[in-house]
Amino acid sequence: MSRRIPAPADQSRRSFLRAFGVGTSCAAAALAGCEVAEIRQDGAVGSLDFDVTTYPALATVGGMVAADAGLSKLLLIRVSDTEVAALNRVCTHAACEMIPDAIGKWDATAKQLTCLCHNSTFDATGKYLTGPGGVADLPSYPVTFDAAAGTGTVDLGGA
């Protein structure tokens, strides 16, 4: 710590505060508009039919499989005897794809899905539970499931 760099002449505190105030006001005005969030889900893939023959893991409670419906990347989870849950398998934290037994782990007892990339956890409805901050819920999709027949349908329009 042996050298000293001379500071240039600076403007006053008043001018700083004035500039800061003007900048903040302009930013606030700009923030009032122009934000937009729009989607297009025009039905190219409106539903996904499945059965336990195609996805044997769904024959038992606690089973989980990855299924694609067009570009929709799903996890199908046999939550109970009568229920199958369908969630988007792209983690909302860092977008890891929760491939069963690789990146995604379903705890049948706790009914909790863990993304092993960074241990974000979600419940069977996709609700974010724990893990790194700033994580949104996983999109979930309504499922009709006939346990006796072992068949079901995921309504992708319901996300």
Add this chain to the structure above:
Amino acid sequence: MRAALCAMTRALPLAVTACLLFGAASAEALPRMSLTAGSPCATCHVSPQGGGPRNEIGWGSELFTRAFGFASVGLPKLDEQESNTFFEGKAMIGIDLRAQLARLGRPKADPSANAADATFSGFTPGTKPDLVYIPMQFMPYLTVLPTEWLTVTGSYNISTLAGSQYPGQMPWEAQVILHGDPMLPTLRAGMIQPTIGIRQDDHTMLQRADAMDPRRPLIPAGYAEWGGELSWHPISWFRVEAGGFLNSNLREASQARVADPVRTSSDGLAYSGRLSLMPQFLDLGLNTWFGASVLGAGELMAMHAFAGVGKNEWGSLQIEAARSTGASGYTTTAFTALASWTAKEWLVVEARGEMATSHADLSGGAQDSETRQLVLGVQFFPLPYVELRPEYRLIKVSHKTAATDEYILGQYTLQTHLFF
């Protein structure tokens, strides 16, 4: 020494503050600084690649990149800091703290929305993702220079302890740099990022991403591997790099998309290379560069070509094209154009347009996607070592082979950056 340092810091345009050479380094980079200043970034940075810890000249330049001095906010003593070095220049410290306020994720469907209310034809208003505060970088640096030809430097991104990191991102980097005769190559080795195209300080840029899912980068921010790289810069306008690396982190990044066709082999080595030409046209005051790079590992190959022109106190224009290929016919191509205008040394206006397309032959059929992104913003340095970066970002993600999951998101973001 003091006079020499003052002369250097005055002679260097304030835009040299970060003076980051277009390349890979241990931290984020603003290549426009190098383009407008026309200075090698080793002028301001410890690493010959630029980025990361700043040397005393870089530190001193940052002190003067400001709209207002510390005295303006009642802290005149801070304007009289002496240096960032210790022990007769044998050690240096530094830090980057960066956070962003932004909406993460994509819009969700709103069952009550009416398509007639949409701004864009064919779309329906959705629910905005939540606005969240994202700690991106809390990275202290320590650099030791035991001899004139050896530099040891390292950093740790403490913010990753919260778990917020991409697959393949490393929370720390460490390297030894051997730099002897200027006519000989410089060797850097350790946990470092290979040189890949132009490294910008915005990891959402499409040149390292995938049009199918632009939030999921092919090459994540802070990506680094164990390995080494030679850099040869014998004359001012010519530079070449070549390196060899393990690919464990690239593999981790690819495993996060294990159902996708982008894969790297599990045990192969990664290689990288870049050639850059940087002619200067002094009569016109123009600095330029152009070149190309390649990064390969297993079945993944990423190629980048870039060009740029800059004029001191005016601004710069950069373009970069990237094409990555993988297994199963996977390709993603991206093009970026980035213009910056230096309104003041402490206020730079930037505009960026990007387009990327991706293709993959999945088991369910081919998948083709296209993403476009427009970013407008400013880099404002109100005080020494403080940057505020408000931006407006508009992104559109389209899929040609299926119509689900397309979205448009326009949002304001604010990035705060404290650095020393």
